[in-house]
Amino acid sequence: MSPETRREIFKIAIPVSLESSFQLVLGFINQVIVGILGTATIAAVGLSNNVMFIGILCLSTLGSGCAILASRARGAGDGVMVARISSFSLVFATLLSLLLALPLALFAGPFLRGVGANPEIAEIGAPFLALIAFTLPLITASTVASSVFRTVGEARLPMTVTMIALALTPLLSWLLVLPLGLGAVGAAIAALTAQGLRALTLVGFLFFSRWGIAWNWPDLGQARQILGRMVPLVLPLFITEIVFSGGSFLFALLFERLGTAELAVFQIANTLEGVFITASLGFNVAATILVAQAIGRRDDGGTWRVAGAIWRIGLLSAAAFGLLMALSSLLLPLLYPNTSPQVQQWAVWAVLLNALFQPVKVSNMIFFGVLSSGGDTRYLLLSDFVTVFVVGLPLAYWLGFGLGLGLWGIFLGRLLGEELVRISMFVLRYRTGRWFRLEAQPAPQA
Numbered sequence: 001m002s003p004e005t006r007r008e009i010f011k012i013a014i015p016v017s018l019e020s021s022f023q024l025v026l027g028f029i030n031q032v033i034v035g036i037l038g039t040a041t042i043a044a045v046g047l048s049n050n051v052m053f054i055g056i057l058c059l060s061t062l063g064s065g066c067a068i069l070a071s072r073a074r075g076a077g078d079g080v081m082v083a084r085i086s087s088f089s090l091v092f093a094t095l096l097s098l099l100l101a102l103p104l105a106l107f108a109g110p111f112l113r114g115v116g117a118n119p120e121i122a123e124i125g126a127p128f129l130a131l132i133a134f135t136l137p138l139i140t141a142s143t144v145a146s147s148v149f150r151t152v153g154e155a156r157l158p159m160t161v162t163m164i165a166l167a168l169t170p171l172l173s174w175l176l177v178l179p180l181g182l183g184a185v186g187a188a189i190a191a192l193t194a195q196g197l198r199a200l201t202l203v204g205f206l207f208f209s210r211w212g213i214a215w216n217w218p219d220l221g222q223a224r225q226i227l228g229r230m231v232p233l234v235l236p237l238f239i240t241e242i243v244f245s246g247g248s249f250l251f252a253l254l255f256e257r258l259g260t261a262e263l264a265v266f267q268i269a270n271t272l273e274g275v276f277i278t279a280s281l282g283f284n285v286a287a288t289i290l291v292a293q294a295i296g297r298r299d300d301g302g303t304w305r306v307a308g309a310i311w312r313i314g315l316l317s318a319a320a321f322g323l324l325m326a327l328s329s330l331l332l333p334l335l336y337p338n339t340s341p342q343v344q345q346w347a348v349w350a351v352l353l354n355a356l357f358q359p360v361k362v363s364n365m366i367f368f369g370v371l372s373s374g375g376d377t378r379y380l381l382l383s384d385f386v387t388v389f390v391v392g393l394p395l396a397y398w399l400g401f402g403l404g405l406g407l408w409g410i411f412l413g414r415l416l417g418e419e420l421v422r423i424s425m426f427v428l429r430y431r432t433g434r435w436f437r438l439e440a441q442p443a444p445q446a
Contacts (some may be wrong), residue, residue, distance in 0.1 A: 013282030046126035075296025138231030322358030374436025392418035
């Protein structure tokens with residue numbers, strides 16, 4: 001691995017990981033502030049945020065599609081096409097997310113009651129969800145703009161803007177929730193304000209600064225061409241995220257069936273793991289952008305080299321953060337003092353078990369980025385369906401309830417049946433080389 005390749009990887013991976021970790025910490029602080037309002041408010045805001053999380057996760061695929069197409073164009077040295085793809089993607093993604101946000105905002109109350117919320121939760125959550133829904137187009141615009149910045153080698157700028165803008169969230173939330181007494185609505189206004197500032201700043205820097213690109217709206221034929229290339233990339237990724245979110249929800253239901261203590265252990269392990277796996281998230285983005293650029297350059301050898309380099313560095317990162325995660329299990333009695341000794345003991349072993357699988361999980365993240373950069377998104381959808389619904393959930397149910405292993409059976413079923421099968425499918429596909437195709441060299445102009 002050349003020093004230049006290593007620098008390119010870290011130039012993207014480190015800012016993305018820092019940005020994601022920062023958002024995770026701010027989200028936790030905001031949860032603590034809202035938690036002062038009581039159990040019903042925590043439940044209402046938590047349910048609304050879970051709905052938003054699924055929407056954000058699915059709409060983030062539009063940013064991935066933009067990153068892949070723009071990175072290929074940049075690899076090919078076509079700066080004009082980078083600008084056209086970026087301009088079209090930003091408008092298209094924002095409008096689409098707005099169309100999804102409007103009905104959610106207008107029918108927030110009926111929606112919450114429809115998914116099973118009791119009258120008290122629906123009453124508290126409806127105004128919160130109605131406002132927070134409008135962060136969807138703002139977050140989507142920020143995601144697309146950030147993807148473009150990373151594509152053109154400016155990953156630190158979206159990190160800086162995001163950290164500054166979103167740092168206002170807990171301050172505004174505290175002010176609006178407590179001294180001004182707006183309750184959950186105050187938290188929604190704080191999030192909406194911070195996300196609006198972030199989106200406007202990123203879009204402004206993207207098209208009106210020396211760090212960004214020139215606005216270049218494509219004509220009708222070019223727009224149809226861009227859309228025709230984006231839909232086959234994004235649609236399978238979109239469905240994949242739905243499958244992933246649905247699978248996570250069903251796994252949680254299995255733990256809930258065992259009992260409250262088991263569900264608490266699952267939530268504790270998941271929350272703690274999120275902190276450490278997010279620290280390696282940047283390698284997924286680096287793989288998506290750098291591998292796509294190599295494909296755009298029609299560099300077959302470079303495509304393999306950069307993918308392998310990212311995987312090797314990602315494994316080292318996963319091993320280091322996996323060790324830190326294992327050590328963090330010693331802090332569980334301090335972090336969750338109000339849980340029973342049994343829950344704390346189970347949680348320690350659950351955290352250690354998940355820490356052991358960190359290299360596998362990070363590898364899966366990296367290969368997801370590698371395969372998606374090659375346009376192999378239908379295989380990604382297939383792999384998610386197989387690992388979650390064909391292997392993972394049935395194995396977890398059989399181990400947990402059929403063999404009577406309970407909590408540990410479900411954990412093992414998910415880790416062995418989902419993560420190990422997924423990495424096996426990814427590595428096999430990767431080695432075949434059928435996950436990407438170099439575009440033909442354009443004919444010389446007459």
